[in-house]
Amino acid sequence: MRDVAVIGIGLTKFGELWDKSFRQLISEAGSKAILDSGISGADIDAMYIGSMSSGRFVGQEHVGALVADASGFSHMHIPATRVEGACASGALAVREGYLSIASGINDVVVIGGIEKMNDVAGTTATETLQTAADQEWEAFFGQTFPGIYATIATRHMHEYGTTKEDLAKVAVKNHANGALNPTAQYQREITLEKALNATMVAYPLGLFDCSPVTDGAASVVLCAAEKAKQFSDKPVKIIGSGQASDTLALHARRDICTLDATVYAGKMAYNQAKIQPNDIDFAEVHDCFTIAEILAIEDLGFVKKGEGGKAIDNKISTLDGSKPINTSGGLKSKGHPVGATGVAQIVEVALQLRGEADKRQVKDVKIGLAHNIGGSGATCVVHIMERM
């Protein structure tokens, strides 16, 4: 199996982008990644596109070919495949590209991730996101997507003493990081009081415990590591790639407070990279809700089960902490265009490893991790990256 490197990265601004279309967004991110990588169109062997629900959000399926077309590659007939795994679609696309290079089939692959969520009404966006849950055995009975994570939070509070303040502090931290990120949807800090007093969405989660509805696209160029230096002088190596599945419905899981898919995808990636959780310098984790960041840092082995709620007080997950989490602002503040999220996480990890994260740069980082979740944890993808 061959080593694979990230040689190009590109992001659009994240937010409510009323003036940009689906194809404009993905072409913009893709062009930036291709220009950053030093490759030309003729070098591209394949494209993989992550999008959760373009059919419901913009009424367009068949977006693999559409993206190749919009990017100007239709006359070159480059194979383009759309990959779907709810909110983990982006990282799944990265992993499919990774596998195709590692296997020796392809040398250079362009990955895109996109969601254009603001072209439909807010209620339609919420209902579309809910399709990541079990429609027949959760949603039918009135459960909602925030409700599922809220159910996890209630149990976590009961079992481990996690508080609403612990949850709110995740939002405050990620907004502080997002304030330093020029592509983030919300580039402003929030106070603990504001987070705690926000409108209730699904008890115990308020509005500031939830990630927003976002338009945005992200792209990375992957290349066989042995050829990376031909194109780029700052490649970042993917040293571990893991993926795992679990039951679609939360209630069918072994433990309500553990995302076993994270545990298994994490182990797969750690084993491949031959490292331990302690060796990770920083991470981008899937904080679609504040409780989700707490679960992620526990299930990835950064803190013990039950202690995730105290990671901010204990100066672990803060930007100046021992293991900064979501330096980009995370899904909470950077925004969560679902199909783009997993790709955007790879972009942030690469930026940090390249030393180009500007005001939010973490010093002396060598190894970073990206963690992307689909639904309430039925899909998880973990990538570990290292400076070359």
Add this chain to the structure above:
Amino acid sequence: MKSNVARFWREIPQRYNLIGNKCDSCERIFFPPRESCPYCRRKSIGKMKDLKLNGKGEVISYTIIHVAPEDFEKQVPYPVAVIKLDEGPKVTAQIVDCDISNVKIGMKVESTFRRIQEDGYIGAIYYGYKFKPLEEVK
């Protein structure tokens, strides 16, 4: 999301009567019923037996929904819980017939047959299980 009525009609046995099934090989019980047992797999094929659950269980965790999809908007705020049934399987369902502030982890509940949602003014009405506090501790 509006769907053809057949989709809901075929789930009537489970939603109306809480009928799950049991693997004859390892005796594990499932709800909703599974085509095969995830633990015994090929050994269980053709050996899954229907089983009516008694409808009693305990709240493992819960939430109170304040922002709901269109079909449930009229009901907010309403509690939704994960309930562990006496026979083992866990389900997601609404808790009814009690004050929201009385919904707690560990509370004993039993299933009750109720209207769940409807497709607008002239559309189909869907029924199924909700859970209420177990009578003797009410």
